[in-house]
Amino acid sequence: MEDYLEKIYELMHEKGYARVSDIASSLDVQPSSVTKMLQKLDENHYVTYEKYRGILLTARGQRLGKLMKERHHMLEEFLRMLGVSEETIHKDVEGIEHHVSPHTLQCLQALVLFFDDHPESLNDLHAYTEQFEMGSPTDTEGKSV
Template sequence: MDDYLEQILHLIEEKGYARAVDISKNLGISQASVTNMLQRLHAEGLVNHEKYRGTILTEDGRRIARAIVERHETLTRFLRLFNIDEETIYHDVEGMEHHVSRPTLDVIRALAETLESDPELLDRIRKKSG
């Protein structure tokens, strides 16, 4: 569900609308699977989906999607501090972002901010981690 909401938000920001065919292409899954999930998200009040017309996020859907994007960006920002290659970061974040709690995310964000403001500490940690 998170991946769908995130994709819908990105497509709306990029194109102004989100269609099942674009979501399907971006997620690499069948249009039938996308349509089923869009119907479920519609039933849960997270999107307004009209067949052949596209999908938009409801206010709740937009709030959740933005939190998902923020979680993704925070984890990516944190891992980039340690010069990890982008492919590894992408795969790790895709796995972590669905399981990290809000309190843990807040700690990771605070750590990232602290390390960004203290290059000497960041350098010492980089040296210890490899």
Template sequence: LATGGEARLVDIARRLGVSHPTAVKSIRRLKREGLATSLPYRGVFLTEAGRALADRVRARHRIVVELLCAIGVPPEAAEADAEGIEHHVSKTTLDAFSRFLTEKR
């Protein structure tokens, strides 16, 4: 969604590794929160607010991956581990990660 602009429910379910009903429920919640829309016989689209949120989530993920790689974690492991870490790190800690990475460059 964030990269292609449009996604089909079946593709969303497959990418997330969830059932079709779970994907429908999640998309319904995103639509209710104003983060996504859908068109009949088309797909699901992120709204401007949804794209902004996706950008923030991607940036957060990238910072965690870069930090893990900077301390010697192999890239594939860093990608996998970041999935869990990024959801439990405070903004203060994330900002510290970012400062560390900036100073390291």
């Protein structure tokens, strides 16, 4: 459900509208699956959906769609900061975003903001990661950990 709301929110901001066919191709699902989900989203007051007429996000759907998009972006940024390859980021974010508690997401957001405000700490993390990948990391006194 969250993937659909995120995609509808994204399409509405990019194109000004979202169609069943656009959602289906973006999420790589059948149009019939999109229609079923739109009916559920309508029942739960996230969208207003009328077959052949269009899709509108309700205020509730707008808020949740925006939250899903922001969460997705934050997780992408976090993985980029860690040096994860771009081709891996998309796959990993899709797996992470639906299996992490809201509290953990808040903590990750705080870490992303911390690294944005303290780039020297991010540089230290990258240096540490390089050491780790080359062998065992060392503590601050040069001893192996």
